[in-house]
Amino acid sequence: MSEDKIIEEIQRKKKLLKLDGDEILRNAGRMKFGEKSLELLRRALNVESLGAMPFSLYDAPPIIESAGEGALIYDADGREYLDMMAGFSVNNIGYHRPEVLEALIEQYKKISQYGEMLNETRIKLSELLVKITPGEPPKKVFYGVTGTDANEIAVKLVRSYTGRPYIVTHWGDYHGRSIGTSALTSSFSTWSQTYPVPPADTAVVRFPFPYCYRCPFGLNRDNCGMICTNYVDYMLRSSYYGLANPSKGLTNVAAFIIEPFQSAAGYIIPPDGYLEELYKIVKERDILFVVDEIQTGWGRTGKLWAVDHYPGVKPDITLVSKSIAGGLPYSAVVGRKEIMDSWGPGAYSTTFAGYMLGAAAALKTIEIILNENLAYQAEKKGKYFLKGLKDLEEEHPIVGDVQAKGLYMGIEFVSNNEKKPAEKETRWMASRLLQLGMLVKRSGYFGNRFALSPPLNITESQIDKAIEIFDRVFGEAEDKFDIKR
Numbered sequence: 154m155s156e157d158k159i160i161e162e163i164q165r166k167k168k169l170l171k172l173d174g175d176e177i178l179r180n181a182g183r184m185k186f187g188e189k190s191l192e193l194l195r196r197a198l199n200v201e202s203l204g205a206m207p208f209s210l211y212d213a214p215p216i217i218e219s220a221g222e223g224a225l226i227y228d229a230d231g232r233e234y235l236d237m238m239a240g241f242s243v244n245n246i247g248y249h250r251p252e253v254l255e256a257l258i259e260q261y262k263k264i265s266q267y268g269e270m271l272n273e274t275r276i277k278l279s280e281l282l283v284k285i286t287p288g289e290p291p292k293k294v295f296y297g298v299t300g301t302d303a304n305e306i307a308v309k310l311v312r313s314y315t316g317r318p319y320i321v322t323h324w325g326d327y328h329g330r331s332i333g334t335s336a337l338t339s340s341f342s343t344w345s346q347t348y349p350v351p352p353a354d355t356a357v358v359r360f361p362f363p364y365c366y367r368c369p370f371g372l373n374r375d376n377c378g379m380i381c382t383n384y385v386d387y388m389l390r391s392s393y394y395g396l397a398n399p400s401k402g403l404t405n406v407a408a409f410i411i412e413p414f415q416s417a418a419g420y421i422i423p424p425d426g427y428l429e430e431l432y433k434i435v436k437e438r439d440i441l442f443v444v445d446e447i448q449t450g451w452g453r454t455g456k457l458w459a460v461d462h463y464p465g466v467k468p469d470i471t472l473v474s475k476s477i478a479g480g481l482p483y484s485a486v487v488g489r490k491e492i493m494d495s496w497g498p499g500a501y502s503t504t505f506a507g508y509m510l511g512a513a514a515a516l517k518t519i520e521i522i523l524n525e526n527l528a529y530q531a532e533k534k535g536k537y538f539l540k541g542l543k544d545l546e547e548e549h550p551i552v553g554d555v556q557a558k559g560l561y562m563g564i565e566f567v568s569n570n571e572k573k574p575a576e577k578e579t580r581w582m583a584s585r586l587l588q589l590g591m592l593v594k595r596s597g598y599f600g601n602r603f604a605l606s607p608p609l610n611i612t613e614s615q616i617d618k619a620i621e622i623f624d625r626v627f628g629e630a631e632d633k634f635d636i637k638r
């Protein structure tokens with residue numbers, strides 16, 4: 154391709170992706186945003202990049218000002234929203250918990266941050282994390298700030314420990330969007346959105362996630378013979394995949410770094426038996442098994458960790474973040490001592506890693522999660538929520554599939570009986586729900602799923618109300634887009 158052609162292609166792609174600020178404002182007017190929200194949105198559009206996340210979720214983004222009890226959020230005009238996102242699964246314990254506030258004040262009075270130095274609060278947190286994360290003791294901790302950090306740390310650590318370059322992950326997993334972690338995250342938004350920046354790490358190999366509703370191999374779960382794990386086994390058995398030379402007992406793979414359930418891809422849960430089988434294949438070859446529990450952890454799925462649903466699976470390393478610290482940024486890599494101690498001092502560093510204020514928030518947040526048994530609450534409330542969603546699936550042809558574990562719930566939308574992904578309909582419903590007072594996250598391989606992750610202290614009456622609003626909006630979408638069974 155000539156240089157001119159390449160520039161033309163870049164410009165064409167950028168044009169396709171570009172948003173129009175005036176249109177966002179018009180959408181906000183059409184969606185009847187309140188006056189203060191409209192005014193703040195106008196100001197934001199003057200000074201905030203249109204590449205920011207809020208502009209991608211709805212036809213116009215709400216201006217979030219405060220939170221209420223359970224799963225309630227309020228905008229700048231005081232309008233109430235049912236919260237089905239928990240700030241991207243960050244607020245499992247709910248909002249403004251007085252115990253966390255008190256812990257923050259106490260810590261802030263002492264010190265909030267000092268380089269990446271140790272203090273007693275942080276050490277207590279490490280002692281707790283090694284006890285409650287999955288995997289065999291003895292374990293140790295390495296801190297980051299964001300989920301992306303945790304993944305970057307894991308990639309460097311497993312390579313340094315094993316002396317092998319390759320990382321294997323699922324297509325469709327989400328592990329962050331830095332230049333490094335973009336190689337692990339294969340979604341449209343990470344690669345095409347910033348075109349022509351390619352993922353920088355080439356020693357990453359991917360295999361399909363078991364998205365059984367739309368099996369990438371075109372099979373059905375009843376008779377697929379678990380082709381997805383067979384495929385992984387094949388990749389590692391044949392020297393022609395470049396990952397191993399089995400006849401010499403060699404492998405180039407440092408680790409599998411995977412999401413146990415796929416979150417950003419739309420809350421997709423693998424079939425029973427999958428994770429155990431994958432783990433077995435990996436461990437038979439003495440490869441490290443790293444689970445990214447950043448979104449699935451802290452009770453969300455009805456157990457403290459998603460891998461707790463599969464007792465035989467003992468990760469070498471677990472990555473945690475999001476709901477760890479009551480809404481403050483914090484992340485940790487927790488792994489077997491031998492691995493964690495294998496690299497030199499200061500091997501990775503970021504100024505706020507392990508900061509004291511966050512450690513105090515994390516200690517208190519984890520105490521709440523454990524003491525209030527939020528995993529059990531998620532399991533119980535998840536069952537109640539799922540019953541409502543299953544009723545809606547029966548009633549509404551637009552609902553193709555519902556998957557849930559605890560309060561980790563994915564809904565897939567279709568526009569006909571051949572399971573055609575209802576992409577534009579899903580986009581429309583997300584904005585309509587916003588207008589009616591509900592925040593949902595639209596996602597999915599085909600942009601046709603809602604990923605629901607309310608705070609785990611959501612009340613039954615809030616769940617009832619959510620089902621009622623869904624019922625209304627699904628019906629409206631079916632009428633508007635003429636969707637019938």
Ligand SMILES: Cc1ncc(COP(=O)(O)O)c(C=O)c1O
Nearest residue numbers: 299300301327328329416447448
């Ligand atoms: C599973 C998973 N891993 C990693 C990340 C990246 O975390 P962060 O956005 O805090 O960098 C996310 C974020 O959504 C995630 O869901």
